Amino acid sequence: MARVSRGFHGRRRTDVDPSRLPPGQYVVEDFPVLSAGPTPQTPLDEWSFTIKGAVDTERTWSWEEFLALPSETFTVDIHCVTKWSKLGTTWTGVSVDELLADVETGAEYVSAYSDGGYTTNLPLEDVTDGQASVAYEFGGEPLEPEHGGPARLLVPHLYFWKSAKWLRGLTLLDRDEPGFWETLGYHNRGDPWKEQRYWSD
Amino acid sequence: MLTVRPETPHASNLVVDVPDWPGHLAGQHVDLRLTAEDGYQAERSYSIASAPEDGGHLALTVERLDDGEVSTYLTDEVRPGDTFELRGPIGGYFTWQAADGGPLVLLGGGSGLVPLAAMLRHRANAGAEVDTRLLVSARHWEDVLYRDELDAMASGGVDVRYTLTGSTPPGWDGWSRRVDADMLRELGPEPARRPRVFVCGPTPFVEHVANLLVAAGHEPQRVKTERFGPTGG
Numbered sequence: 033m034a035r036v037s038r039g040f041h042g043r044r045r046t047d048v049d050p051s052r053l054p055p056g057q058y059v060v061e062d063f064p065v066l067s068a069g070p071t072p073q074t075p076l077d078e079w080s081f082t083i084k085g086a087v088d089t090e091r092t093w094s095w096e097e098f099l100a101l102p103s104e105t106f107t108v109d110i111h112c113v114t115k116w117s118k119l120g121t122t123w124t125g126v127s128v129d130e131l132l133a134d135v136e137t138g139a140e141y142v143s144a145y146s147d148g149g150y151t152t153n154l155p156l157e158d159v160t161d162g163q164a165s166v167a168y169e170f171g172g173e174p175l176e177p178e179h180g181g182p183a184r185l186l187v188p189h190l191y192f193w194k195s196a197k198w199l200r201g202l203t204l205l206d207r208d209e210p211g212f213w214e215t216l217g218y219h220n221r222g223d224p225w226k227e228q229r230y231w232s233d
Numbered sequence: 234m235l236t237v238r239p240e241t242p243h244a245s246n247l248v249v250d251v252p253d254w255p256g257h258l259a260g261q262h263v264d265l266r267l268t269a270e271d272g273y274q275a276e277r278s279y280s281i282a283s284a285p286e287d288g289g290h291l292a293l294t295v296e297r298l299d300d301g302e303v304s305t306y307l308t309d310e311v312r313p314g315d316t317f318e319l320r321g322p323i324g325g326y327f328t329w330q331a332a333d334g335g336p337l338v339l340l341g342g343g344s345g346l347v348p349l350a351a352m353l354r355h356r357a358n359a360g361a362e363v364d365t366r367l368l369v370s371a372r373h374w375e376d377v378l379y380r381d382e383l384d385a386m387a388s389g390g391v392d393v394r395y396t397l398t399g400s401t402p403p404g405w406d407g408w409s410r411r412v413d414a415d416m417l418r419e420l421g422p423e424p425a426r427r428p429r430v431f432v433c434g435p436t437p438f439v440e441h442v443a444n445l446l447v448a449a450g451h452e453p454q455r456v457k458t459e460r461f462g463p464t465g466g
Contacts, residue, residue, distance in 0.1 A: 037317045042267065065436040069443065
């Protein structure tokens with residue numbers, strides 16, 4: 033049982049459906065930014081997206097080819113490990129299922145990699161079956177660099193650090209390889225509903 | 234909770250005694266959880282201001298946000314003897330130890346100075362003579378955290394510079410504009426010396442400064458950033 037903080041009453045929000053808010057989270061209206069280093073600036077004509085690793089053949093798309101892929105627009109809640117949640121965010125992008133459609137692989141894990149050297153690891157089963165996409169629009173506008181543009185991974189059912197910004201590709205792996213934050217104390221899977229924030233959770 | 238005292242008109246210093254504290258590195262933060270009588274909870278992250286050498290007597294500097302649910306409690310209501318739940322240390326990236334060496338460049342906007350202060354306090358405790366330069370950006374002089382201590386550090390070999398973007402006191406001889414490329418060049422050292430750079434502050438400050446650093450030729454991998462969202466609460 034948690035100890036009561038004398039004199040603390042808090043400010044419950046009555047306009048938020050509690051069933052949409054994982055434990056320990058609070059709702060924000062703006063869109064906070066979190067990243068470990070400078071924002072990469074990759075010109076679109078130098079941008080490409082690659083599926084590599086344990087695959088039959090590597091696949092690469094240029095920016096224009098990527099935009100020509102079937103896209104979808106969807107609205108989801110996102111949850112950052114630093115406690116904020118943003119409800120009802122609308123994104124447009126390409127589903128990971130679409131990107132893996134023609135790829136033969138026996139891999140069970142994926143390492144998402146980004147400009148600037150960031151990586152994050154996920155079980156393949158967390159990014160397939162309609163659970164993840166590579167998004168390039170937020171709220172109907174091109175995704176801004178500070179929020180991960182040109183394109184970021186979007187895995188809304190896990191803490192938001194798994195939704196790697198400035199995404200450049202996915203490496204399919206037979207074995208799990210912890211990524212950047214996962215080697216720095218953050219949970220390997222990061223399910224907000226189980227409050228898997230840190231190694232000890 | 235051991236002591237709470239105002240640091241500036243908008244920020245307070247809290248010293249908490251944490252039993253069984255496992256130790257921390259300068260730059261890390263803690264998660265603090267408050268619980269109301271009906272069980273309602275609110276959690277926020279705060280950077281640790283104290284040096285690792287101070288052990289479980291953790292100092293936190295909390296900026297009061299007018300609409301903040303937790304920060305208003307911590308600055309207005311809390312008093313010695315109160316208890317709350319605290320978890321940490323957290324964060325293994327935005328950290329500096331004397332053994333990491335330098336040159337060290339610390340760029341703090343507003344309360345972004347807090348984790349940088351832990352690094353400076355650690356530097357002083359360790360007797361490190363690492364080339365260290367600090368740029369503090371604040372709106373007004375009275376908003377600058379740890380002013381007396383920074384003065385003392387300036388006499389102890391840290392190059393401390395200020396820029397005030399709002400108002401300046403009479404006779405001000407520091408900078409009085411948004412951080413720009415000239416300012417960073419003057420602060421130095423040159424990128425070729427491969428300094429370790431830490432930037433902390435509100436997102437627009439961090440984005441702006443980190444972009445200037447990369448444009449000036451600093452290696453992105455040596456520029457570490459930590460951002461305080463405007464809704465830190």
